[in-house]
Amino acid sequence: KSLCLAILSMGDASGYEIKKFFEGPFSHVCEASYGSIYPSLQRLAGEGLVTCEAFSQEKRPDKKVYSLTQAGRAALLEDLSAIPGPDRVRSDFLITMIFAHLLPPSHVAGVIDGRIATYRALLDDLESGALKGPAGGDAGGIAFTRAYGVAMIKASLEFIEQNRHLVEGAALLRAPATE
Amino acid sequence: KSLCLAILSMGDASGYEIKKFFEGPFSHVCEASYGSIYPSLQRLAGEGLVTCEAFSQEKRPDKKVYSLTQAGRAALLEDLSAIPGPDRVRSDFLITMIFAHLLPPSHVAGVIDGRIATYRALLDDLESGALKGPAGGDAGGIAFTRAYGVAMIKASLEFIEQNRHLVEGAALLRAPATE
DNA sequence: ACGGACATGTAACACGTTACATGATTAA
DNA sequence: TTAATCATGTAACGTGTTACATGTCCGT
Numbered sequence: 001k002s003l004c005l006a007i008l009s010m011g012d013a014s015g016y017e018i019k020k021f022f023e024g025p026f027s028h029v030c031e032a033s034y035g036s037i038y039p040s041l042q043r044l045a046g047e048g049l050v051t052c053e054a055f056s057q058e059k060r061p062d063k064k065v066y067s068l069t070q071a072g073r074a075a076l077l078e079d080l081s082a083i084p085g086p087d088r089v090r091s092d093f094l095i096t097m098i099f100a101h102l103l104p105p106s107h108v109a110g111v112i113d114g115r116i117a118t119y120r121a122l123l124d125d126l127e128s129g130a131l132k133g134p135a136g137g138d139a140g141g142i143a144f145t146r147a148y149g150v151a152m153i154k155a156s157l158e159f160i161e162q163n164r165h166l167v168e169g170a171a172l173l174r175a176p177a178t179e
Numbered sequence: 180k181s182l183c184l185a186i187l188s189m190g191d192a193s194g195y196e197i198k199k200f201f202e203g204p205f206s207h208v209c210e211a212s213y214g215s216i217y218p219s220l221q222r223l224a225g226e227g228l229v230t231c232e233a234f235s236q237e238k239r240p241d242k243k244v245y246s247l248t249q250a251g252r253a254a255l256l257e258d259l260s261a262i263p264g265p266d267r268v269r270s271d272f273l274i275t276m277i278f279a280h281l282l283p284p285s286h287v288a289g290v291i292d293g294r295i296a297t298y299r300a301l302l303d304d305l306e307s308g309a310l311k312g313p314a315g316g317d318a319g320g321i322a323f324t325r326a327y328g329v330a331m332i333k334a335s336l337e338f339i340e341q342n343r344h345l346v347e348g349a350a351l352l353r354a355p356a357t358e
Numbered sequence: 359a360c361g362g363a364c365a366t367g368t369a370a371c372a373c374g375t376t377a378c379a380t381g382a383t384t385a386a
Numbered sequence: 387t388t389a390a391t392c393a394t395g396t397a398a399c400g401t402g403t404t405a406c407a408t409g410t411c412c413g414t
Contacts, residue, residue: 001373030269087273098185099259118265239366
């Protein structure tokens with residue numbers, strides 16, 4: 001909703017391009033699908049916060065390019081001024097880890113290996129600058145957010161590699177001893 | 180939904196106690212409110228995955244204690260065996276950071292200070308073992324998850340403190356120079 | 359006396375995803 | 387030819403939150 005406003009503030013864009021942006025440097029922060037973007041854009045247009053200009057293309061559907069209005073800019077500022085609540089996380093991975101003792105050890109190991117692999121891939125994407133925002137350069141906020149993502153993934157990877165034994169072998173190989 | 184099953188696997192509990200658990204060591208992983216817990220419990224009971232025993236208390240509403248059935252245990256195993264998808268994160272804080280350049284620097288500083296404060300508080304909670312699960316001791320999975328949370332928060336704190344200049348002063352004090 | 363913990367539940371609402379529907383162009 | 391990219395949108399569905407509704411006991 002208000003995120004579309006925010007993205008538009010970086011330059012005019014179509015719904016398709018906004019979706020692209022959610023796949024780019026934004027991906028750690030929040031996700032969105034067409035089903036939420038297009039209705040939001042329409043609602044914003046109805047409220048006068050964005051304008052829409054349609055470019056008819058010969059053999060494709062019209063490309064509708066949205067631009068922020070003055071009112072939209074004001075609304076964005078207001079939204080952004082709210083103090084942000086805590087991050088909401090839903091980690092099926094950690095849920096699995098909590099109950100790892102109920103699962104076959106080989107499965108747990110597989111899940112962990114998979115997580116490490118996807119995180120490494122993600123890390124490569126982020127570090128090799130797979131940046132596709134409407135505005136090209138790396139502005140302060142984008143740089144910060146990207147680097148934040150990199151830092152979190154690295155920390156996560158490191159932690160998992162150093163502590164996987166807690167969920168992998170522990171219950172099976174050791175009796176609850178002094179330590 | 181299936182999370183309630185999982186929690187019940189650690190011991191019988193009432194809806195109220197389950198809610199408690201979501202506020203304890205689980206809080207980083209997923210949240211839940213009464214509005215989702217009670218209906219889930221009823222549905223699970225309807226499907227025969229849990230049983231419910233009501234203890235009438237003199238001056239309070241009946242305390243309904245739910246227990247996992249054999250079928251429930253099987254269903255839980257199946258749910259847990261699915262390979263977990265990527266973590267879903269929604270961070271209003273990072274969104275604010277991305278667009279920090281649109282906001283007054285003092286506000287940005289305030290938001291960052293606030294985030295640091297809440298993270299430090301959270302860290303204290305986690306490290307001082309504010310553990311309230313139905314099962315007392317620190318099983319492998321719980322220990323792993325708790326330590327994971329601690330590691331992530333520490334990494335986050337460290338990153339924010341070392342990189343806040345990227346969103347705070349940068350655009351205002353420095354021209355885009357070589358580095 | 360007041361607020362918080364104990365204790366359960368419902369109804370309305372908001373949000374977002376998934377899948378569907380359509381259709382051209384281009385690179386493998 | 388087959389898949390991916392470009393391009394927009396709708397409808398159904400599920401899930402989860404918020405607020406409401408109720409009532410006691412205990413500590414300050």
